[in-house]
Amino acid sequence: MSLKLFELVGTDERRPFSPYCWRTRLALAHKGLSAETIPWRFTEKAAIAPYGSDKVPVLLDRDRTIVDSWAIANYLEDTYPDRPSLFGGDGGRAMARMLNWWGDIAIVGGLFPLVVADIPAQLGPDDVGYFRTSREARLGRPLEVVAAERDKAVAGFRKSLDPLRLTLRSQAFLGGNAPNYADYIVFGGFQWARVVSPFRVLEKDDPVYAWRERMLDAFDGLARKSPGFPV
Amino acid sequence: MSLKLFELVGTDERRPFSPYCWRTRLALAHKGLSAETIPWRFTEKAAIAPYGSDKVPVLLDRDRTIVDSWAIANYLEDTYPDRPSLFGGDGGRAMARMLNWWGDIAIVGGLFPLVVADIPAQLGPDDVGYFRTSREARLGRPLEVVAAERDKAVAGFRKSLDPLRLTLRSQAFLGGNAPNYADYIVFGGFQWARVVSPFRVLEKDDPVYAWRERMLDAFDGLARKSPGFPV
Numbered sequence: 001m002s003l004k005l006f007e008l009v010g011t012d013e014r015r016p017f018s019p020y021c022w023r024t025r026l027a028l029a030h031k032g033l034s035a036e037t038i039p040w041r042f043t044e045k046a047a048i049a050p051y052g053s054d055k056v057p058v059l060l061d062r063d064r065t066i067v068d069s070w071a072i073a074n075y076l077e078d079t080y081p082d083r084p085s086l087f088g089g090d091g092g093r094a095m096a097r098m099l100n101w102w103g104d105i106a107i108v109g110g111l112f113p114l115v116v117a118d119i120p121a122q123l124g125p126d127d128v129g130y131f132r133t134s135r136e137a138r139l140g141r142p143l144e145v146v147a148a149e150r151d152k153a154v155a156g157f158r159k160s161l162d163p164l165r166l167t168l169r170s171q172a173f174l175g176g177n178a179p180n181y182a183d184y185i186v187f188g189g190f191q192w193a194r195v196v197s198p199f200r201v202l203e204k205d206d207p208v209y210a211w212r213e214r215m216l217d218a219f220d221g222l223a224r225k226s227p228g229f230p231v
Numbered sequence: 232m233s234l235k236l237f238e239l240v241g242t243d244e245r246r247p248f249s250p251y252c253w254r255t256r257l258a259l260a261h262k263g264l265s266a267e268t269i270p271w272r273f274t275e276k277a278a279i280a281p282y283g284s285d286k287v288p289v290l291l292d293r294d295r296t297i298v299d300s301w302a303i304a305n306y307l308e309d310t311y312p313d314r315p316s317l318f319g320g321d322g323g324r325a326m327a328r329m330l331n332w333w334g335d336i337a338i339v340g341g342l343f344p345l346v347v348a349d350i351p352a353q354l355g356p357d358d359v360g361y362f363r364t365s366r367e368a369r370l371g372r373p374l375e376v377v378a379a380e381r382d383k384a385v386a387g388f389r390k391s392l393d394p395l396r397l398t399l400r401s402q403a404f405l406g407g408n409a410p411n412y413a414d415y416i417v418f419g420g421f422q423w424a425r426v427v428s429p430f431r432v433l434e435k436d437d438p439v440y441a442w443r444e445r446m447l448d449a450f451d452g453l454a455r456k457s458p459g460f461p462v
Contacts, residue, residue: 089320094407176325
């Protein structure tokens with residue numbers, strides 16, 4: 001096995017924080033695969049340009065390069081079919097495409113304004129400038145203005161989790177009795193928030209909080225071992 | 232085969248309109264099963280009370296009674312395993328639980344204020360009073376006030392479809408190349424809207440519109456044959 005994974009980090013290489021890289025990291029664990037981390041920072045575009053990407057995750061599997069977390073999940077499922085399934089069948093793979101978009105919009109998109117202002121503290125000087133400029137352009141406002149609204153904005157985020165919350169009434173994971181890629185999609189966002197921000201995105205009595213705890217414990221505490229804030 | 236299905240209707244028995252009954256009707260078609268319709272109206276609580284329910288769908292399969300569209304889908308999958316799978320595996324079944332909640336909240340809940348004021352026109356005198364009173368209590372406002380806002384409210388509904396819309400970029404159905412229960416979950420809401428309301432909930436150039444057309448054509452036009460508005 002000679003898997004290598006470019007993962008987004010800041011000044012602390014033990015704190016990879018991209019929600020998409022965490023989807024891939026957990027998918028690898030699900031398949032019982034380990035990959036060597038290649039730490040990668042926002043401004044190191046040149047390091048991944050040869051692989052045809054300007055974003056991570058980028059997975060190298062011997063002579064193959066796979067770019068984008070969704071493509072990687074499908075690659076792992078197809079290339080390692082004898083290992084535990086990420087999707088639990090063709091129906092699950094098709095439905096996971098929708099949950100992946102829901103995760104991008106509701107989870108990553110919903111958490112973004114809540115945690116974005118804390119990210120520069122994780123970054124080195126080169127990355128801080130890039131990050132602030134690109135994200136403020138996306139938001140149309142300074143990071144501090146967005147952060148000032150987060151105590152109010154968090155209520156809307158929590159409400160948007162209702163489909164997840166209601167699902168957890170009748171099953172421990174989105175994947176059923178055990179986690180599958182649907183869980184990694186959603187959890188990736190929560191792990192990103194936990195690594196970069198002390199802001200409390202979930203209340204302790206929320207079933208989603210209990211599910212996040214279970215996800216932090218999965219694979220011998222793979223996600224919990226990565227340093228983060230106690231949220 | 233002696234399946235019977237209680238389906239919500241108003242004055243026209245050819246226009247069953249419950250979004251949940253349509254999930255079941257399409258699930259039956261997917262399994263290649265036909266069920267005799269027992270038309271049921273809002274105020275006919277006594278007709279289904281013996282089956283332990285005050286809502287439809289209620290499915291009767293010889294001596295078995297199954298209540299609630301999600302329970303019925305699982306029952307059909309487990310009882311008729313040799314027929315085409317509704318979920319495409321255990322992963323799909325688990326993920327469909329979440330899509331079912333998303334469908335309840337984003338689709339049925341999102342369409343409700345857009346079409347609710349048109350529903351009384353479908354109902355007989357006994358049902359009109361029940362419907363208006365119970366729905367206005369839920370909404371906290373008269374139906375006409377809700378309807379007056381729908382030209383503005385529809386933009387938010389259309390935006391909420393982004394996870395579905397983006398999924399349809401890369402696959403024809405939520406189930407992949409062919410529809411499965413995930414599609415019936417979501418389509419049930421659109422069919423409800425089409426049957427009861429002339430209000431245009433989708434724009435013609437929306438990929439969701441094209442998907443709805445494919446769903447209207449599925450199973451020899453099962454849904455299209457049910458009279459509805461040209462939306």
